[in-house]
Amino acid sequence: MRDMLGREEVISVEKALQLVLSNISPVSPPEKKLSIEDSYKRILSRDIFSPEDLPQFARSTVDGFAVNSSDTFGATETFPAYLNVAGEISMGIMPAFDLKKGEAAKIATGGMLPKGADSVVMVEHVQHIDARMIEVMKPVAPCENVIMAGEDIRKNDLIFMKGHRLRPQDIGALAGLGITEVLVFERPKVSIISTGDEIVPANCPVNLGQIRDVNSFNLAGLIAEAGGDPVKRGIFRDDYNVLRKVIEESLRDSEMVLITGGSSVGTKDMTAKLINDIGEPGVLFHGVSIKPGKPMIGGIINNKPLFGLPGHPAAITVCFEQFIEPVLGRLSGLAENVFRDRKRIVIAKISKNVSSSSGREDHIRVSLEEREGEIWALPILGKSGLITTLTKADGIVVIPLRKLGLEQGETVEVRLF
Amino acid sequence: MRDMLGREEVISVEKALQLVLSNISPVSPPEKKLSIEDSYKRILSRDIFSPEDLPQFARSTVDGFAVNSSDTFGATETFPAYLNVAGEISMGIMPAFDLKKGEAAKIATGGMLPKGADSVVMVEHVQHIDARMIEVMKPVAPCENVIMAGEDIRKNDLIFMKGHRLRPQDIGALAGLGITEVLVFERPKVSIISTGDEIVPANCPVNLGQIRDVNSFNLAGLIAEAGGDPVKRGIFRDDYNVLRKVIEESLRDSEMVLITGGSSVGTKDMTAKLINDIGEPGVLFHGVSIKPGKPMIGGIINNKPLFGLPGHPAAITVCFEQFIEPVLGRLSGLAENVFRDRKRIVIAKISKNVSSSSGREDHIRVSLEEREGEIWALPILGKSGLITTLTKADGIVVIPLRKLGLEQGETVEVRLF
Numbered sequence: 001m002r003d004m005l006g007r008e009e010v011i012s013v014e015k016a017l018q019l020v021l022s023n024i025s026p027v028s029p030p031e032k033k034l035s036i037e038d039s040y041k042r043i044l045s046r047d048i049f050s051p052e053d054l055p056q057f058a059r060s061t062v063d064g065f066a067v068n069s070s071d072t073f074g075a076t077e078t079f080p081a082y083l084n085v086a087g088e089i090s091m092g093i094m095p096a097f098d099l100k101k102g103e104a105a106k107i108a109t110g111g112m113l114p115k116g117a118d119s120v121v122m123v124e125h126v127q128h129i130d131a132r133m134i135e136v137m138k139p140v141a142p143c144e145n146v147i148m149a150g151e152d153i154r155k156n157d158l159i160f161m162k163g164h165r166l167r168p169q170d171i172g173a174l175a176g177l178g179i180t181e182v183l184v185f186e187r188p189k190v191s192i193i194s195t196g197d198e199i200v201p202a203n204c205p206v207n208l209g210q211i212r213d214v215n216s217f218n219l220a221g222l223i224a225e226a227g228g229d230p231v232k233r234g235i236f237r238d239d240y241n242v243l244r245k246v247i248e249e250s251l252r253d254s255e256m257v258l259i260t261g262g263s264s265v266g267t268k269d270m271t272a273k274l275i276n277d278i279g280e281p282g283v284l285f286h287g288v289s290i291k292p293g294k295p296m297i298g299g300i301i302n303n304k305p306l307f308g309l310p311g312h313p314a315a316i317t318v319c320f321e322q323f324i325e326p327v328l329g330r331l332s333g334l335a336e337n338v339f340r341d342r343k344r345i346v347i348a349k350i351s352k353n354v355s356s357s358s359g360r361e362d363h364i365r366v367s368l369e370e371r372e373g374e375i376w377a378l379p380i381l382g383k384s385g386l387i388t389t390l391t392k393a394d395g396i397v398v399i400p401l402r403k404l405g406l407e408q409g410e411t412v413e414v415r416l417f
Numbered sequence: 418m419r420d421m422l423g424r425e426e427v428i429s430v431e432k433a434l435q436l437v438l439s440n441i442s443p444v445s446p447p448e449k450k451l452s453i454e455d456s457y458k459r460i461l462s463r464d465i466f467s468p469e470d471l472p473q474f475a476r477s478t479v480d481g482f483a484v485n486s487s488d489t490f491g492a493t494e495t496f497p498a499y500l501n502v503a504g505e506i507s508m509g510i511m512p513a514f515d516l517k518k519g520e521a522a523k524i525a526t527g528g529m530l531p532k533g534a535d536s537v538v539m540v541e542h543v544q545h546i547d548a549r550m551i552e553v554m555k556p557v558a559p560c561e562n563v564i565m566a567g568e569d570i571r572k573n574d575l576i577f578m579k580g581h582r583l584r585p586q587d588i589g590a591l592a593g594l595g596i597t598e599v600l601v602f603e604r605p606k607v608s609i610i611s612t613g614d615e616i617v618p619a620n621c622p623v624n625l626g627q628i629r630d631v632n633s634f635n636l637a638g639l640i641a642e643a644g645g646d647p648v649k650r651g652i653f654r655d656d657y658n659v660l661r662k663v664i665e666e667s668l669r670d671s672e673m674v675l676i677t678g679g680s681s682v683g684t685k686d687m688t689a690k691l692i693n694d695i696g697e698p699g700v701l702f703h704g705v706s707i708k709p710g711k712p713m714i715g716g717i718i719n720n721k722p723l724f725g726l727p728g729h730p731a732a733i734t735v736c737f738e739q740f741i742e743p744v745l746g747r748l749s750g751l752a753e754n755v756f757r758d759r760k761r762i763v764i765a766k767i768s769k770n771v772s773s774s775s776g777r778e779d780h781i782r783v784s785l786e787e788r789e790g791e792i793w794a795l796p797i798l799g800k801s802g803l804i805t806t807l808t809k810a811d812g813i814v815v816i817p818l819r820k821l822g823l824e825q826g827e828t829v830e831v832r833l834f
């Protein structure tokens with residue numbers, strides 16, 4: 001995109017992302033049935049309603065004696081309530097007897113209350129007279145120390161909404177309700193196309209002038225962690241027809257296409273031209289006010305997003321966090337939850353002045369160090385083409401668009417990775 | 418453990434954890450060779466040194482002209498430096514020519530500098546006279562816009578230490594060095610033993626008095642996320658011999674044993690007795706000043722930790738975070754990194770007063786809500802036996818040992834899960 005004077009226009013990160021998101025029509029990924037054991041971190045494709053009450057009976061939450069609470073009212077250590085022991089509740093079966101007025105039944109945590117009982121006196125508040133009689137030294141209220149039938153979950157309650165990502169405790173809840181299979185969305189496939197005549201596979205020796213493929217490994221890990229299914233297409237020559245073929249193939253059998261590198265003069269324009277030539281609407285933005293990552297290209301073809309990513313490793317990581325991860329969430333069917341999807345943050349002080357230009361969002365790699373009880377973020381200097389600026393870093397500090405750098409000692413939020 | 422008055426003594430979370438960690442001798446889990454594609458999140462079992470320089474040659478970081486910087490000194494728009502174009506650098510191969518004094522060579526990002534060149538002028542600062550000559554309108558310093566040979570990583574540099582957990586960018590760096598296989602530690606196996614005569618498998622219908630196994634599903638997910646290999650042993654009767662057999666089997670072929678439930682009166686003591694009977698040193702603590710989770714038991718047999726966990730779902734999650742995860746990290750061979758292993762935290766304000774007793778660490782489940790730009794943490798009330806106190810929660814707020822509750826509007830750290 002060029003402005004009225006013919007200069008190349010770069011747009012803000014926020015605008016660029018909005019442009020992509022607003023141009024994707026709602027998609028509903030295919031569904032898949034999985035056993036709950038295999039569903040950790042998967043996204044539900046349907047609302048789930050409870051088929052039954054949980055628990056289905058009143059359960060004791062303590063070890064003690066099931067009683068009718070009215071029999072204990074006013075009981076104290078000096079004037080205890082005397083109750084007859086009607087028997088002991090066996091675990092896992094319905095009590096064989098009902099409780100009558102003035103009776104108590106020995107019960108363990110998790111035991112089912114007998115009919116006639118509405119509460120449980122903790123064993124600590126009971127004295128044994130003999131096998132047949134106890135003294136209760138403290139009154140209990142109705143329902144005290146009891147989980148009532150349906151108190152946790154009621155039959156037909158909506159327990160999880162479509163788009164919810166399942167956590168360990170959620171799988172536990174499903175198991176508790178006897179739901180052992182769920183329908184989840186298939187993970188979106190994301191094609192990774194590496195371009196550049198100088199790039200060779202990781203398992204090849206390099207000649208002078210060549211460099212091994214770093215970015216597709218970094219990207220594959222980022223995609224998998226974000227809930228996508230990475231598909232490495234391979235390394236391709238900077239050639240219009242070669243690239244057109246692999247992009248078209250990728251669009252056919254994946255939900256997003258990432259093209260990294262394209263470093264020879266003219267290839268950047270070639271990626272943009274390819275996206276525009278292959279389908280509609282084509283390129284949405286070309287250049288973003290972000291560092292590293294400025295030459296990034298974003299487009300859509302047949303409702304599938306494509307990104308042209310600069311070849312520098314640090315730019316890959318920054319562009320992934322800012323663009324690809326939110327778009328991938330949308331394609332995955334994930335319901336937005338700003339809190340649960342938040343990255344881990346550490347509040348730290350920046351260890352030295354860092355300059356930044358206004359009109360550019362700067363993403364500074366930092367390592368963290370504790371010094372006398374304070375956490376300091378140490379900027380890692382070095383070109384964004386250096387992979388070690390990422391491997392030595394603990395996270396990233398963002399200097400916003402309109403801020404002119406950071407002053408030593410200033411408090412910053414470090415987004416860990 | 419009982420104090421001098423014979424009362425059961427509970428110890429602080431910190432002391433209990435220290436007791437376990439200090440009683441485990443250093444372990445080195447078995448090693449396993451994996452391709453880097455399969456090594457995401459795995460823990461390195463050896464230091465890794467670089468087999469070569471990265472890059473192996475000086476590379477351009479921009480599109481432009483490779484020059485000898487001294488030829489550009491003093492160049493301005495008014496008085497540009499005139500340089501002869503000696504040729505164009507092809508990507509991926511060694512330049513076929515050297516640069517002489519007064520010469521420039523067209524080069525793309527990632528291209529190899531020819532002999533005689535020490536820097537690159539960006540294409541933006543060049544005017545073309547004709548195919549044979551350019552005007553340079555801005556001087557460059559030596560090494561400007563160039564990544565020098567070995568600037569990223571030098572041969573024999575220590576790149577990752579034993580105990581480092583591999584992130585996407587780390588795998589990228591290994592690929593860049595041609596390292597396609599690594600030695601990692603095997604994941605520690607963690608046995609999960611469910612006890613309780615009232616517990617039935619998730620796929621069974623429940624009769625009155627019975628409840629399905631929730632905790633082993635919650636635990637299996639937590640263990641896998643923390644880098645362990647969960648082994649569900651099944652559901653066992655509250656019977657000394659039955660439990661002794663499965664605990665002994667679990668100790669033989671796993672690195673940690675978790676025993677959940679044991680809810681009938683006397684079973685808690687049975688778990689402690691079993692741990693003491695089976696081996697040395699046996700039970701280390703019985704009862705911790707934490708809520709939920711107080712009745713927890715910790716022990717060690719033959720250098721393998723065992724935990725007896727209360728059956729309440731919320732207690733399982735809290736005990737896991739406080740005890741099992743740090744111990745699992747130790748068993749995994751993970752080098753400590755207080756920052757990278759930190760949980761995701763959200764700063765919020767608590768929405769209502771919450772009371773807590775001194776001498777007890779209270780773990781309150783909360784959901785998060787944004788109201789007029791502020792984040793509020795809403796305590797989820799309800800017994801710790803309710804699974805929904807976990808499924809409705811976004812995270813946990815800790816009220817420390819000596820603090821008497823929280824006041825409405827107070828700022829809290831929410832540990833997300």
